[in-house]
Amino acid sequence: MIRITPHIAxxxxxxxxxxxxxxxxxxxxxxxVATAVELRFDAANSPSLPPEVRNRLIRIAGRRATNEGVxxxxxxxxxxxxxxxxxxxxxxxxxxxxxxxxxxxxxKTKPTAQSKKKRISGKKLRGRVKELRKSVSAAxx
Numbered sequence: 694m695i696r697i698t699p700h701i702a703x704x705x706x707x708x709x710x711x712x713x714x715x716x717x718x719x720x721x722x723x724x725x726v727a728t729a730v731e732l733r734f735d736a737a738n739s740p741s742l743p744p745e746v747r748n749r750l751i752r753i754a755g756r757r758a759t760n761e762g763v764x765x766x767x768x769x770x771x772x773x774x775x776x777x778x779x780x781x782x783x784x785x786x787x788x789x790x791x792x793x794x795x796x797x798x799x800x801k802t803k804p805t806a807q808s809k810k811k812r813i814s815g816k817k818l819r820g821r822v823k824e825l826r827k828s829v830s831a832a833x834x
Contacts, residue, residue: 695708695782695785695786697786697789697790697793698790698793701741701743701746701789701793703734703739703741703742707734707735707739707741708732708733708734708785709732709733709734710730710731710732710778710781711730711731711733712727712728712729712730712731712774713727713729714726714727714728714729726774727774728769728771728772728773728774728777729767729768729769729777730767730768730769730774730777730778730780730781731765731766731767731768731781732765732766732767732768732781732782732785733763734763734764734785735761735762735763735764736750736751736754736758736762736763736764737751737761737762737763738762745795746789746792746793747762749792749793750764750788750789750792751764753788753791753792754788764785764788766781766784766785766788767781768780768781768784
């Protein structure tokens with residue numbers, strides 16, 4: 694079990710790991726050994742996640758989620774399978790923690806009396822500056 698929050702835990706059997714060949718550094722080894730990790734998690738059908746967390750996860754995942762709601766995380770930063778596997782698990786848990794955090798609702802506020810006065814005085818000052826820019830003949834008309 695991968696514990697995300699005190700109330701949410703994902704069973705490791707819901708995750709599918711596959712190893713593929715990685716691009717990048719590794720010399721001749723890069724062509725022989727499959728070190729990149731592809732972690733798949735069917736978020737849309739997961740019994741471990743509450744519906745609101747599931748929806749937020751798919752929305753936050755963006756391009757990492759397929760149309761069917763399968764989350765795909767590719768880890769290929771390191772040269773070893775073990776480090777890439779650990780990296781994939783860490784990124785998966787971070788994404789789930791972000792989705793589990795309930796967004797704070799915005800509270801509407803009104804401008805204070807002082808901020809209104811400051812705004813008006815700034816507008817009046819700006820108007821006076823523009824008034825002084827006029828030519829003398831235009832000001833007397």
